[in-house]
Amino acid sequence: MPDQVNPELDRVRAIYDKIAPTWDRRQGLVERVLMGQHMRASLASELRGDVLEVGTGTGPTLRLLADNTKITSFTGVDLSNGMLDVARDVARGAPFPLELRRMDSGRLDFSDATFDTVTTSLMLCTAPDPDLTLREMARVCKPGGRIVLLEHVRARNPLLIAMQKALTPLQVRMLGCHLDRPTDRLVHDLGFRVERESTRFFGVFRLIIARPPSEGALPQLAGRMGDR
Ligand SMILES: C[S@@+](CC[C@H](N)C(=O)[O-])C[C@H]1O[C@@H](n2cnc3c(N)ncnc32)[C@H](O)[C@@H]1O
DSSP states (O other), X not given: OOOOSOHHHHHHXXXXXXXXXXXXXXXXXXXXXXXXXXXXXXXXXXXXXEEEEESOTTOTTGGGOTTOTTEEEEEEXXXXXXXXXXXXXXXXXXXXXXXXXXXXTTSOOSOTTXXXXXXXXXXXXXSSOHHHHHHHHHHHEEEEEEEEEEEEOOXXXXXXXXXXXXXXXXXXXXXXXXXXXXXXXXXXXXXXXXXXXXXXTTTTEEEEEEEOOOXXXXXXXXXXXXXX
C-alpha cells in the first residue's frame, strides 16, 4: 500500500534510515537513565497471541521476547528500512513466526480485527499523525484484544512542560520526535479503555494497557494533536 502523501513522512524516514546503525547506542542511554529498562521488560511481558508492533525500529522489544511463550506470531512494521534491517538481525531464531515489513502506521495494510495485541514503543511521539496511527491500531486489533503502549508524553509539572516545549523544535528537527505530545490524553479522548497505567520519571514515561474503542465508537476530535 503506498504511503500517504505527506512530506513529513519522507523526512522522518530519511532521518531514521540515516541514524539506524547508531540508534541502539543512542537510545540505550535514554532507556537506562530516564525510562528504566524494566518498563520495556514489562511491556514485553504483556504481549500475547498474534502481535503487531507498530514502529518496530531496530527491535529493542523483540530482543526481550525469546522466552515469551504466549506469543503465537509477531509482525513488526516501520517506516524505515534502515531500522528494520537492524531488527532483522535481532529477529533471527525467534521462537514464533515473524514478519517485518516497511509500512506507514497511518495506513496499516491489514484487515480489521487481525491481531490479539497491538503494541508500540516511543513511536507515537514521532509518527506525523498519532491520531491516525491510534485509529489504525484500534482497527486492526480484535475486539477482545489489547493495545499496549510505552510512550513519553507531555509532563504534568509546569517546569518540565516548559523544558519539553523548549527542546521540542530541536528534537523534531533531529529525530522527528515531539517531546510535548499529550499522547496519554489522546488515548483517553479517542475512547480507548485504559485498564492499567504505570509511570516513570515524573509521569513522562507511561506504559498503558488498554482495550480498543468498540467498533464505530472512535470520535472525531477537533484540532490536531499538538494544538490541544
Ligand atoms: C524513536 S524510534 C522508536 C523505535 C522503537 N519502537 C524503540 O522503542 O526504540 C521511532 C520509530 O518509529 C518509526 N516511525 C515513525 N513514523 C512512522 C510511521 N508513520 N509509520 C511507521 N513507523 C514510523 C521510525 O522509523 C522509528 O523507527
